[in-house]
Amino acid sequence: MAFGTIRNVRKVFSASELNSRSAEPVVALDDANFDFDEGQLIALLGPSGCGKTTLLRIVAGLIQKTSGSVMIGGREITEPLGDYGFVFQSPSLMPWRSVLDNVLFTMEVLKRNDKVARDRATQLLELVGLSGFLGARPHQLSGGMQQRVALCRALIHQPKLLLMDEPFGALDELTRLEMNDLLLRIRKETGATVLFVTHSISEAVYVSDKVVVFSRRPARVATEIPISLPYPRNQQLRFTPAFTKAERLASEALGVVPPAETGSAA
């Protein structure tokens, strides 16, 4: 059985949730379906406003779905679980805390801020190339470095599932490419299962085992594209026929380009 199953998930934001008497209900998700295995990295790709963040928040147990089922590791998700990690577009670090103490914040909340936690935080920060910045404050770091800290903070408690919502969307192109490689390396080291929301077709193909493409709101899964590019991946893969073909399939599903006459070939 799959580690994660998203079945017929529908979410309607009612007028009361919209805090307005006059507003029409908003159908954010309509019958979203897909599965994923433990250790997989799944990219969720779709037009702006199609409900990707809403789906992540439902998977996280932060909001209730209107109908359908979300099972993670054999449990139906109805409330927030402690064993998830989150990375958002903004790193949201605490400015008064050092890099190390920002990473350890999760462990403080979980009351597990012991030597083991500190050693792991130090190892993670080393893995992302920040071993020289343990005592630095967030304002002394670049945007990419801050996002590396946020990644370590999300992984410090060895979460069952890592949820990433456009984590590299605010970074410049070069830093973004570096972060894609870093994510692949971290994921290999930690074995984390990841749901990764992005607007970038190229990024989705590069980092994932499968791209789930959503239609316009109300979102349904338009198609699932298995990515069988080899590991370890490197930037040269972006210029291979297999990569271009996957990008083309995703672009077709998004309606960016018409379907190729053969139905799939790049």
Ligand SMILES: Nc1ncnc2c1ncn2[C@@H]1O[C@H](COP(=O)(O)OP(=O)(O)OP(=O)(O)O)[C@@H](O)[C@H]1O
């Ligand atoms: N708390 C909320 N209350 C009411 N409506 C909401 C709420 N959260 C999201 N929505 C609506 O649900 C729809 C989907 O929003 P969502 O943020 O999930 O889309 P998205 O695909 O993540 O967008 P983007 O890619 O631009 O970040 C939007 O129309 C949004 O206005």
